[in-house]
Amino acid sequence: MFLKSIFFLLFVNENIVLSNDEVENITGEAGMSEMPLFSECFDEIGCIEVTKEWYHPTYRPVNKKPLKRHVIKTEFLIVAVDDNDTLVFEKASANPKSINSAGYQKESDVIIAIHDFTSDGYTGWIKHLSSSVLTKYVANMISVDWQAGAEPPFDQAIANARLVALEIIAFINSLLRMGALKDDIHLVGHGVGAHIAGYVGSRINGLKKISALDPTGPRFQFMPEIVRLHSGCAKYVEVLHTDSFEGVSQGTSELMGDADFFINNAHLQPGCKELGHHSLVEIGRQELLPGQIVPGCSHKRSFKYFIESIENRDCIFIGMRCDNYEKFSKGECNSCSTDGKYDTCITFGLLSKHSVSPNFSYFLNTADESPYCMYAYAVSIELEINDQVFNGIFEIDLHDINEKEVKLTFPNQEQKYRTYESKSRNRYLYYARHPKLGRFKQAKVKWMKKKSVLQKFMFKKSEIPVKRIMIEPVTRGTTLTTLFKPVENGGTIEIPSGQYRLFDAYEVISDYEPEIQETSPTSMSSLSTTTKHKKKLDFFKNTFEKLKEKAKNKKP
Numbered sequence: 001m002f003l004k005s006i007f008f009l010l011f012v013n014e015n016i017v018l019s020n021d022e023v024e025n026i027t028g029e030a031g032m033s034e035m036p037l038f039s040e041c042f043d044e045i046g047c048i049e050v051t052k053e054w055y056h057p058t059y060r061p062v063n064k065k066p067l068k069r070h071v072i073k074t075e076f077l078i079v080a081v082d083d084n085d086t087l088v089f090e091k092a093s094a095n096p097k098s099i100n101s102a103g104y105q106k107e108s109d110v111i112i113a114i115h116d117f118t119s120d121g122y123t124g125w126i127k128h129l130s131s132s133v134l135t136k137y138v139a140n141m142i143s144v145d146w147q148a149g150a151e152p153p154f155d156q157a158i159a160n161a162r163l164v165a166l167e168i169i170a171f172i173n174s175l176l177r178m179g180a181l182k183d184d185i186h187l188v189g190h191g192v193g194a195h196i197a198g199y200v201g202s203r204i205n206g207l208k209k210i211s212a213l214d215p216t217g218p219r220f221q222f223m224p225e226i227v228r229l230h231s232g233c234a235k236y237v238e239v240l241h242t243d244s245f246e247g248v249s250q251g252t253s254e255l256m257g258d259a260d261f262f263i264n265n266a267h268l269q270p271g272c273k274e275l276g277h278h279s280l281v282e283i284g285r286q287e288l289l290p291g292q293i294v295p296g297c298s299h300k301r302s303f304k305y306f307i308e309s310i311e312n313r314d315c316i317f318i319g320m321r322c323d324n325y326e327k328f329s330k331g332e333c334n335s336c337s338t339d340g341k342y343d344t345c346i347t348f349g350l351l352s353k354h355s356v357s358p359n360f361s362y363f364l365n366t367a368d369e370s371p372y373c374m375y376a377y378a379v380s381i382e383l384e385i386n387d388q389v390f391n392g393i394f395e396i397d398l399h400d401i402n403e404k405e406v407k408l409t410f411p412n413q414e415q416k417y418r419t420y421e422s423k424s425r426n427r428y429l430y431y432a433r434h435p436k437l438g439r440f441k442q443a444k445v446k447w448m449k450k451k452s453v454l455q456k457f458m459f460k461k462s463e464i465p466v467k468r469i470m471i472e473p474v475t476r477g478t479t480l481t482t483l484f485k486p487v488e489n490g491g492t493i494e495i496p497s498g499q500y501r502l503f504d505a506y507e508v509i510s511d512y513e514p515e516i517q518e519t520s521p522t523s524m525s526s527l528s529t530t531t532k533h534k535k536k537l538d539f540f541k542n543t544f545e546k547l548k549e550k551a552k553n554k555k556p
Helices: 002-014 020-026 096-101 124-134 154-177 192-203 297-311 325-329 532-554
Strands: 015-017 038-041 047-050 062-064 075-081 087-092 109-114 139-145 185-190 209-213 236-241 259-263 318-322 345-347 361-364 375-383 390-400 405-408 418-420 427-432 440-449 464-473 480-486 493-495 499-510
Touching: 047 154, 062 154, 075 124, 087 096, 087 124, 096 154, 109 124, 109 154, 109 192, 124 139, 124 297, 139 154, 154 192, 185 192, 185 297, 192 209, 192 236, 209 297, 236 297, 259 297, 318 325, 375 390, 375 405, 390 464, 405 427, 440 464, 440 480, 440 493, 493 499
Parallel strands: 109 139, 109 185, 185 209, 209 236, 236 259, 259 361
Antiparallel strands: 015 062, 038 047, 075 087, 075 139, 318 345, 318 361, 375 427, 375 464, 390 405, 390 418, 390 440, 440 499, 464 480, 464 493, 480 499
């Protein structure tokens, strides 16, 4: 009986599990929640405390003590590219002499990559990221290897993550003493690594940026900010959500940054087939092959998108501010502007930093294979004036003057039908894959009316009277809207359901106004470019001429 009691006490000391009643008892007096339930110090790098804030009976019922430093063996790998374009990993400690001998470049930016649960500092995405960065920029690429501490069980790994954060803090403090600037340090973390980046940024105020690649949800989401990544962890925190859907997923839908990107609504990513794996908190090493990391196609897409944002200069991942994915998928959020203070369209990646409004989500869609980035287009359909409301979809094949062609599709094909009426702008968002088009030449437009059981009894026309089409690439900065007219007659044309009609580009307008204006058709060879400034000049010029003519007629 005595031995059983000793074992029980040892178990409780390593695994703190509280019931509802026990949590309430801890806060019997004001301020009691600030008292640590346990605290442990690790040599010169600092201490870790666990207070009541780290517990929740549902979201975080278990808090373990970290393993010892010599067990976790956190290592810092300074990555370089040799003369044969091969990556070289040099180990370094927090000692300045060690850092210098490993190839650290003073006065250069510092990018620190932090891997996920069951992974290591030599993992494929960190190698890929390092290669992409070092071939394009002069920077210090540093990988944090905490593989021995990232092993299952999950609750032990996330406890170890706090100690890993202390190791990184000590390393960064050495860099700062060597002359590095906080404004030059960018942390990139995947999964649990994203929360480690948050712990680091919470202790070292003023770091330049954190890029959180699908931060882990279980044990972190719905917890106080002290437990997880949040927007105050750096001057700018961007979060890529790719794996948060019903069932078992590794990510979270909780807003955790200054800019939260919900890519494909953070649901099952296009091209991914598995719907998840075992719960992270239940998985054991015996369920994985030697060296295998936890499977998760959607979870891993976050670092693939991030790396592509560095490599692909032609296509930019643009997130559009929207209340929710339903509105985004219906095309209601389809333009880039500044609402007086904040950007409504933002990008992510190595160089991104934006003025963003708090508590907003940014949505975008991707392709199902690399290149993942797709080009966004806002399409407006001007109808002949009538009282009928049309429900259906326009399928558009777009051609440029170099004979390149793309097919425009809606963000969400499950909600593809739209409402069109003559008194509306009928402006919706479309996406297209590679290639990037040059100046538009022609659009092949197909109308598909939504079928209804009552359709044949209501005697409504299946044709839709289209007068003009406006297509605008959605980009940050000045945009060009191309106007298209029917090839057949240059005026209104009725498109029967299921049939195509051709439209020719005839005018390009800069900073196109939402109000639809009458425009005189011109030939393709004489495409004109109009600006708001020119319109204002023409208005004042015409007004002046009218006033001059009026004054002339009044003379005796």
